[in-house]
Amino acid sequence: MHRAIKSTGVVCLIAALSACASIAPRAPEQQVQARAETYWRARIAGxxxxxxxxxxxAYRSLRDEQAFQRQFGAQIAVLESKVTNVACEAEKCIARVGLTTKPVVPGLGLPTVTAYLDETWLLVDGQWWRHEAP
Structure with a gap:
């Protein structure tokens, strides 16, 4: 009986610690990675x-959604995106994103190509935002 109570106590302690870990705020790198992945999923989906x-x-105060769409288009010719690295300073992160596309050249069966870009994410009022020059 004593052993069963001990086992139950250990299980409860592990569950409580797991719950605390899920409530704890995520590191800036994790937050930016999640937001960058969301951004690129949205761009690929149009x-x-x-x-x-x-x-x-700041960007949204200068350009409305229609201006953003005119600047970048509704959908892009990217098949897949992957955030491969995020490096942060106090209020700025650089996310390295791999974008995979298939070049369309008639008559040539070209393979997919992955290009990498570094994008800037800024901390404004407690939230991470993708920086885009207006």
Missing amino acids: DVKAAYALLTP
Whole structure:
């Protein structure tokens, strides 16, 4: 009986610690990675509204959603995106993103190509936003 109570206590302690870990705030790198992945999923899907919502408040104060769509188009010719690294300072992170596309050249069966870009994410009012020059 004593052993069963001990086992139950250990299980409860592990569950409590797991719950605390899930409540604890995520590191900036994790937050930016999640937001960058969301941004690129939206861009690939042509969800202008979702992508636009992740841009800095400063950009959104200068350009409306339609201007963003005119600047970048509704959908891009990217098959897949992957955030491969995020490096942060106090209020700025650089996310390295791999974008995979298939070049379309008639008559040539070209393979997919992955290009990498570094994008800037800024901390504004406690939230990470993708920086885009207006």
